Structures are given as structure tokens and as C-alpha cells.
Amino acid sequence: MIHTTTSRRSFLKTGVAASGGLLMAINLPGTLGQAMAAGTVSTPNAWVHIADDNTITIQVAHSEMGQGVYTAMPMLVAEELNVDLNQIKVAIAPPDAAYVNALLGAQITGGSTSVRGGFDKLRVAGAQVREMLKAAAALEWNTDVGSIKADKGILTGPGGKKSTYGQMAAAASRMPLPEKPALKDPKDFRIVGKRTKRLDTPAKTNGTAEFGIDVKLPGMVYATVQQCPVIGGKVKSFDAAQAKGMPGVQAVVQISDGVAVVADTWWRAKKAMETVKVQWEEGAVAALSDTSIIEGTRQALSSGKVIPITKPVGDVAAALKGAAKVVQAEYVSPMQSHSPLEPMNFTAHVQGDKVLLIGPTQFQQGAQGAVAGALGVKPENITLKTTFLGGGFGRRLELDFIVQAAEISKAVNKPVKLLWTREEDMTHDFYRPAGVNQMQAGLDANGMPVAMHFKVASQSVTQRAFGLPKDTLDPFMAEAAVAGYNIPNTQHDLVIHDSGFRVGYWRAVSHSMNAFANESFIDELAKAAGQDPYAYRMKMLNGKPRFANVLKLAAEKAGWGKPVAAGRARGIALMEGYDSYMAQVAEVSIDKDGSVRVHKVTVAADVGHMVNPDTVEAQLQSSIVFGVGAVLKHQITLKNGRVQETNYNSYEPVRMYESPQIDIVLVKSTEKPGGIGEPGTAVAAPAIANAVAALTGKRVRRLPITADALRTA
Incomplete structure (x- = not known):
């Protein structure tokens, strides 16, 4: 009741x-x-x-x-x-x-x-x-x-x-x-x-569903923006003389974080923007590279303030000292882009102190409040209508593009649809922060862990986005830090390191880096103990029925222990995230060019009481493919503060031919519902990494696992 x-x-x-x-x-x-x-x-x-x-x-x-x-x-x-x-x-x-x-x-x-x-x-x-x-x-x-x-x-x-x-x-x-x-x-x-057919499928297939990019208002004009190539930089000056004389151009305006061109069509706005010459004040971020960010994060692990994630269990130091064998490893996760299919866009119409906002957002109140603050109007005078989102993954929790649309509309006194180019979208994201995980474990004479010390350093998105006080535990940095295994002595710590670069929440947030570290390390411990990775995990899951059940189901469904095709190997991983329990088995090979090919991923998921099993399966498929891209292809790199990946040719999505076969086992459960849109992404990384290590004998501890990374491992 x-x-x-x-x-x-x-x-x-x-x-x-x-x-x-x-x-x-x-x-x-x-x-x-x-x-x-x-x-x-x-x-x-x-x-x-x-x-x-x-x-x-x-x-x-x-x-x-x-x-x-x-x-x-x-x-x-x-x-x-x-x-x-x-x-x-x-x-x-x-x-x-x-x-x-x-x-x-x-x-x-x-x-x-x-x-x-x-x-x-x-x-x-x-x-x-x-x-x-x-x-x-x-x-x-x-x-x-x-x-x-x-x-x-x-x-x-x-x-x-x-x-x-x-x-x-x-x-x-x-x-x-x-x-x-x-x-x-x-x-x-x-x-x-x-199993229920989705209610939005007809509208999305017959073209009647309205995404932000589809919005039209009477008298609407179109805008695109140019922002500093170094995120956070400001306009010093700009020359728009040529743009103002081009067909259809109605205005060129400076906004808080860049320059916008407004025209009667978006293409005309874009072509005119290509002629606008801007002088930028780049700021301190211009000194950053992805290498310096990761090195600074690594150094923070030894010099920064340590924040306990949980209360330590037992005495880790003593257990390590008395262990028969000590194993240590470091894992590095790079920055990641959201890169949704629909670039950032929003439509705004500012009329005096009244504002109409229409578009794709994950944060309605935030959009209303940010625009109210930027324009100096009352939040209650802002009407916001949410359209379908052409992908989100956390990017549309941010409000930058919504404020821009409102600022442009106010400047030209017309309804404006702002649409970023793909290049602006890719190079002005709020990126998943880089993370460095350092792991240490002590094994007994039988090779089983008697102590585990988990430590992670990364940037706090919550500190940046919502003003989390300094030196305060950010729960979104600690997701999947505490694995489900029975280990007598454990300690879990984090260090918040602010690199100065702009970061945001990303699909599975810190699950993705922490699960990669935890589950890769467990595989390394199994190898050090000379034991099968699946059996090794099962030994540590007494009294953990939901963990043990999905691990067993995934292994059995994948044929764990049975021969695989020549040139292939399997890897296994386990995690709880958002009250969902999941195990995955990845089967991989190495292509002629040295790159990893994922042939099949078997997943067993206990998500509690399911509402629509059909959607649960779709979410698992989506998140696993997303995870394949993150573990094998994707990273955001910086040179002089500038993001080097500018479009899908340099930040390649997983193609259809690269997508693995995905076999799914759903556990029937009456437990409270768990979340399912994100955990699959996090578990995919260690499952694939473990399969690659089993196949090649090379352990890649820094993502992505590219052909070059394997050659130098």
C-alpha cells in the first residue's frame, strides 16, 4: 500500500x-x-x-x-x-x-x-x-x-x-x-x-514528431554561432563587414560567449559566418592539453585531499603487509564527447519581458532560470515547451545553447531558431572528465584478495554545475567505485582535481571509468592467482544472489568455458548501477590492421520490476554499442586548449558493420525498478578489455584500445 x-x-x-x-x-x-x-x-x-x-x-x-x-x-x-x-x-x-x-x-x-x-x-x-x-x-x-x-x-x-x-x-x-x-x-x-510497442513510434516514422530542429514559428529567422576555439574564451573584436552584405543576412550580433549570424535561412547564416573574422581572448585554458590534464589528475592522487567514498572495512594496510602477493595497477579513462545526432539547437522568441522557448532540453527549470538570469526577466514570464530530443546522453542538461538563442532573439526582436554546426557541437561540449584510477590488492596463498584499495581522481561535474562545496564527496564521481565482491579489508577514496576544462555528465557518468578499473583489476587478480576469471568472481559473491545470478546467466548464455572460434577470446565483467545488476561477456578478435573487432556481447540484466521489457532490451542494445565506441575508438584530445576532434570523421561512431551481435537475458524480478539507460555502457568497457587481454596477453590500461595502443602495450 x-x-x-x-x-x-x-x-x-x-x-x-x-x-x-x-x-x-x-x-x-x-x-x-x-x-x-x-x-x-x-x-x-x-x-x-x-x-x-x-x-x-x-x-x-x-x-x-x-x-x-x-x-x-x-x-x-x-x-x-x-x-x-x-x-x-x-x-x-x-x-x-x-x-x-x-x-x-x-x-x-x-x-x-x-x-x-x-x-x-x-x-x-x-x-x-x-x-x-x-x-x-x-x-x-x-x-x-x-x-x-x-x-x-x-x-x-x-x-x-x-x-x-x-x-x-x-x-x-x-x-x-x-x-x-x-x-x-x-x-x-x-x-x-x-512487451509493448512504443507510443511515439508512429510519429517518429511518419514525420509528425517534433524535434528541436523541426520547430517553426511565424516570422522566424535562423542563426548560427561562432565560439572561441578555446572553450571559455571571449570575443575581443570581430569584423563582419563581408557577412552583413551577403544575401539573406539580417544581423550579426555579439552574445555572451561568441558571435551569431542571423539570416532568412540557416544555410545563408552558416555561409555568412564563414566570412566573420573574430579576435579572441583565449584565457588560461589555452595552455591545456589532454596529456597535461591526465598528468595533473594522476599527480592529484598523491598530492590532493583524499575524500573517503565509504567507511573503510577492516585494516587494509595491515592486510596488504601480510599478503602473500600484492598487485597494483593504474587505469586511465580519457575525456569523452556526447555527440548526439541532433546538434545543439533551440528556438526563442523574446517580446519585452515575455519569453517563449521551444526545444530539446533535459533540464526544464534550469533552462527557465538561466534565461531569466541572462535577460533580466522573471522566470514566471518564460514559457518553455520541450520537444523530442535527438539524443541527449547528458549534454542537454546544459543550458549554454538555450541562453544563446534567447540572447539572439532579444537582439533582433524576432523569433530565432539557433542551430549549431556539427563542428561547434563537437568542439564546445561539456565533456565526460578524464579519470585516473589506482588499484592495489593483497592476495592470500590461494590467490584470493584479502585487501583492496580503490582510489580515483577526476573532475567533479557536480561542483561545476551545481556548486557542490569544495572537498565534498561527489556521489557522481563514486558510482561503481565499490564493487559487489566479498573482500575482508577494503578502502575506497577519491580526489577531486579541477583541470580548469569544461566537463559535464555523460552516459553512465563515473560508472564508466570506475567499472573499467574495478573489473579490469579483478581480471588481473584472477590471472595473478592462475584462476578462471568467471570462477574467481563467483568465489567472492557468497550472499550476493543478484550479482551471482546475472554473472552465472551471462556466462552460461555466452558458453563460457567452451571453445571459441579460432582467433577469438572472451572477457567477462560485472557491475551494479542505479539498482540494476548486470554482467556482460564480450567475444573479440583482432583485425588485420590490428584493431579490435567485437563479435558478440552477451548480457544478463536484473533491472528489478520491468515496465516494458521491449524498451529494456532496446536500452541495453543502445548502451552497449555506445560503450563499444568509448572503449575502442573515442577520446577527446586537446592541443593548445583546442579540441582536435571536430566531426564524425575524427570521432567516429560505431558503424553498423562494427556493431556486435547482442544476446540479452532479462531476469524476471519483483524488486524495485532499476535504471537501465546507462549501466550497459559502463560494463561493456571492462568486458571488452578483458577479452582483448585474454586474446593477446596484453593488458591495455588506458582507453581507447586502438591498434596503436595494442602495439605499444
Whole structure:
């Protein structure tokens, strides 16, 4: 049973005059009502709109960027409302404190939190509406509410009485909001947990889905920008004389972090921008290289302030001193770009102190607040509409491009669609920070670890983005730092090192570097002990049934221990991330040019209670391919502060022919839902690295594992 203390007053009743329907804003347990009393806002509201034609519209508070929330969220409501999913329509929620993501503390889509945060809340929303409809029918038909059934949008009662939800919606608005609506037993689910076709697929295939790049407004003009080649640099001066005389060009304006050209078409704006000559004040970042960033990060491990991730267990120093063998290793993860298919873009229309913003964002409140601050207007005077996102991966948590669009619109007094070039997008990202992990373990006479010391240095995105106080533990640096193995003496530390370069959250955030270090190191320990990597891991998983189960399932499905084709080898890795437990087995070979080819990845995943298994599989496929790119190809390099990778020819995506066969085993579970959009990316790296080491005998400890890296290993 889910408990709610939401008051009758907090149930907003708004009659929809044109349709005779009802818009019902359901305050959810422990949400805005309670939070306001405590002076804080902690969880979102879910909005349910029942129209007189008996269609139901759900306002989803999460941005859709391919992860399937426009289907999963309605499935939760439809389940408790006892309606078919095809009766549900989806609307995108506007910025509002009512839609704060409780797991992240803001109206943010990220961290694989959508289903985790919405599973109970949206079911309660549906159950509350269902019970109010039944109560209204019971009152109107003068019968006991227990005799009323609500199913497929129809209310039925004794004597053949019948009404649609839409016909009863207005009366339902006068019913008290139930504080403790009964939720379905999962064994009775008809929708949740079943493979379901995505609701947004038709619109995305027939061209009616609106992405930011598709937005059109009456009288709209187009803009592109030129920013300093060194991120953070400022304009000293610029010469736009030639650009201003080119066809269609309407203005060339300086904005806070660059120069924008505005024209009647985007192509004309782009061609004119190529003639604009800018003198830049590059700033201190111009002295950086990727090598200096990594070396500074490495040095910080010995000179920086150590922040414990967890309380130490046992006495690591003593256990290392008495160990039969001590193993040490260092692992390096480079900076990574988000590089979504749809470059950064946003449409803005500034009219005096009123602002309209339309586009792809993962952070609605942040966008509203940033533009309000930049333009000196009140946040409540800003209307923001979220479109579909053509990829996010954390990049669209940032607000730079949204502020730029608003600044340009204000300067030209017209609605403006800003669209970055691919080169601007690639070279002005908020990159996944570089990380250096140092590992140390002591083994007993049987080769099993008696002590483990994990230490990581990296940059704190949370410090940069949200003002985390200095020398404070950043949980987004510590993800997957503590592995699931039983080791008697353990210590886990981190050091925050600010390189000065701009960094951001990236798919799987620090899981990606910490899992690479932990799981590569476990393989190295198994080799030092002369044991099979799978069996070695299983020995350390007593009392860890979810870990052990996915490891066993992945190994069995992949044929671990059975011969592989000539010239191939397998590697295995294990991790928990965002309450999901996952093991992967990668099968690799080496091509004639010395590069690694991943033929197959077998994954076993226990993600708790699944809403839509079809989406879970799609997310695993997507995240694994994303991970293949990160481990074999991708890194952001700097020269004189300038990003050297400028387009997909120098930051190559994984091509179709390079994508591995992906075999998936999903564990049926009644545990609380886990996140699934990101962990697969993190587990792919060590699984592939371990397979490469098994095949070649060479351990590459610095990503990516390129042909050159293998030759010099």
C-alpha cells in the first residue's frame, strides 16, 4: 500500500469548458503538498486529463530522448486506471516545481531515474483517479462503491448501470482525494511488465514528431554561432563587414560567449559566418592539453585531499603487509564527447519581458532560470515547451545553447531558431572528465584478495554545475567505485582535481571509468592467482544472489568455458548501477590492421520490476554499442586548449558493420525498478578489455584500445 497525505484542497479541479471534460492534477505521496509545508520541493506531480470523449492525457515530466518514457509513464497510469494503452495520450510537462525529480532534486531527466522515480508515484496517480471515478458513480447511482467496476474506460454498477470515465469525470472532481488508494497486486498486471510497442513510434516514422530542429514559428529567422576555439574564451573584436552584405543576412550580433549570424535561412547564416573574422581572448585554458590534464589528475592522487567514498572495512594496510602477493595497477579513462545526432539547437522568441522557448532540453527549470538570469526577466514570464530530443546522453542538461538563442532573439526582436554546426557541437561540449584510477590488492596463498584499495581522481561535474562545496564527496564521481565482491579489508577514496576544462555528465557518468578499473583489476587478480576469471568472481559473491545470478546467466548464455572460434577470446565483467545488476561477456578478435573487432556481447540484466521489457532490451542494445565506441575508438584530445576532434570523421561512431551481435537475458524480478539507460555502457568497457587481454596477453590500461595502443602495450 502506498500512503498519501495529500489534502482535498491540493486536488486541482479545472473544468475544460470546450469539451466538458476534467483536468485533474494528482498530487502524489510525499510530493509538493508535503514539500511546501517543509519549505522544500522533493517530488513531481502527475497530471491526468480525462476528456468527455473518454481519452486520457498524461503530462510526462521527463524528456523523451529515445529511452521510452513516453510509453513507460503512461503504462503505469493506464495499469491502475484499468484502461488500454491506446486510450492514453501524452503531453510534455512545462517547467514547474510540481515536476521536480525527487531522485535528482530538480526537474531533470538523467541518471536513469525516470522509471525508478515514477513507478510508484504514477501508479498512485492512476489509482487515485480510478477510485474517485468509482466514488462519483456510487454517489450518482446510490450504491456502494464496492459494487462499482472500472475497466477499459467504462464504469459499471448494479442493474446494468454504465458510464464512461469521461461522462463521470466532472462529478469525480467533487470527490475527496483518496489518501491510500489500493494498488494492484503485480500478479494482476495487464500492461506493466508486458512487451509493448512504443507510443511515439508512429510519429517518429511518419514525420509528425517534433524535434528541436523541426520547430517553426511565424516570422522566424535562423542563426548560427561562432565560439572561441578555446572553450571559455571571449570575443575581443570581430569584423563582419563581408557577412552583413551577403544575401539573406539580417544581423550579426555579439552574445555572451561568441558571435551569431542571423539570416532568412540557416544555410545563408552558416555561409555568412564563414566570412566573420573574430579576435579572441583565449584565457588560461589555452595552455591545456589532454596529456597535461591526465598528468595533473594522476599527480592529484598523491598530492590532493583524499575524500573517503565509504567507511573503510577492516585494516587494509595491515592486510596488504601480510599478503602473500600484492598487485597494483593504474587505469586511465580519457575525456569523452556526447555527440548526439541532433546538434545543439533551440528556438526563442523574446517580446519585452515575455519569453517563449521551444526545444530539446533535459533540464526544464534550469533552462527557465538561466534565461531569466541572462535577460533580466522573471522566470514566471518564460514559457518553455520541450520537444523530442535527438539524443541527449547528458549534454542537454546544459543550458549554454538555450541562453544563446534567447540572447539572439532579444537582439533582433524576432523569433530565432539557433542551430549549431556539427563542428561547434563537437568542439564546445561539456565533456565526460578524464579519470585516473589506482588499484592495489593483497592476495592470500590461494590467490584470493584479502585487501583492496580503490582510489580515483577526476573532475567533479557536480561542483561545476551545481556548486557542490569544495572537498565534498561527489556521489557522481563514486558510482561503481565499490564493487559487489566479498573482500575482508577494503578502502575506497577519491580526489577531486579541477583541470580548469569544461566537463559535464555523460552516459553512465563515473560508472564508466570506475567499472573499467574495478573489473579490469579483478581480471588481473584472477590471472595473478592462475584462476578462471568467471570462477574467481563467483568465489567472492557468497550472499550476493543478484550479482551471482546475472554473472552465472551471462556466462552460461555466452558458453563460457567452451571453445571459441579460432582467433577469438572472451572477457567477462560485472557491475551494479542505479539498482540494476548486470554482467556482460564480450567475444573479440583482432583485425588485420590490428584493431579490435567485437563479435558478440552477451548480457544478463536484473533491472528489478520491468515496465516494458521491449524498451529494456532496446536500452541495453543502445548502451552497449555506445560503450563499444568509448572503449575502442573515442577520446577527446586537446592541443593548445583546442579540441582536435571536430566531426564524425575524427570521432567516429560505431558503424553498423562494427556493431556486435547482442544476446540479452532479462531476469524476471519483483524488486524495485532499476535504471537501465546507462549501466550497459559502463560494463561493456571492462568486458571488452578483458577479452582483448585474454586474446593477446596484453593488458591495455588506458582507453581507447586502438591498434596503436595494442602495439605499444
